[in-house]
Amino acid sequence: MPETAKNTYDCSKCPGYCCSYPRIEVTDKDLKRLAKHFDLTTDQAEKKFTRFYSSDEGKERILKHQKDTVYETICRFFDLDERRCTIYEARPTVCRDYPNGRKCGYYDFIKFERKHQDDKTFIPSA
Numbered sequence: 571m572p573e574t575a576k577n578t579y580d581c582s583k584c585p586g587y588c589c590s591y592p593r594i595e596v597t598d599k600d601l602k603r604l605a606k607h608f609d610l611t612t613d614q615a616e617k618k619f620t621r622f623y624s625s626d627e628g629k630e631r632i633l634k635h636q637k638d639t640v641y642e643t644i645c646r647f648f649d650l651d652e653r654r655c656t657i658y659e660a661r662p663t664v665c666r667d668y669p670n671g672r673k674c675g676y677y678d679f680i681k682f683e684r685k686h687q688d689d690k691t692f693i694p695s696a
Contacts, residue, residue: 579669579677582654585693587676588668589648589655590641594633596620600662601631607660619646633662640693 596604596619598612605615616631623630638644647657655661669675684692 577672577674579672579674581677584674584677584680585640585653586644586648586655587641587680588665588674589645590638590643592632592635592643593623593630594645594662595664596631596633596662603660604657604662607657 601612601615601620604610604619605612608615608618610618619634620631621634623632634646635643636646636648636650638648638650644650645655647655647661649656655665680692680694683694684690
């Protein structure tokens, strides 16, 4: 039987880079999942957790952010002390799919920098 390919990254060793993306899309299906998770209506969840972003491509529903000492802002559902997602089971599809493969470029980068800085907790700043 062929061996299953393993991920080459470890999210528990990352300070939440992907959660700092300014636009974390929330689809209708994601909104329903969030509403169910918090025992809210979809309208209530939409108002409480999301906002709309407009671009040349149209409107996009995205998660609201909160202030963060590492990345300036980060997903409103990110625990700033533990550096972990607080809604992992209800997280949006885009979060479930990230990084769309077995490798995470940011994890590779931070792992390289930590080794060369000889600091296991090093976080590159912007």
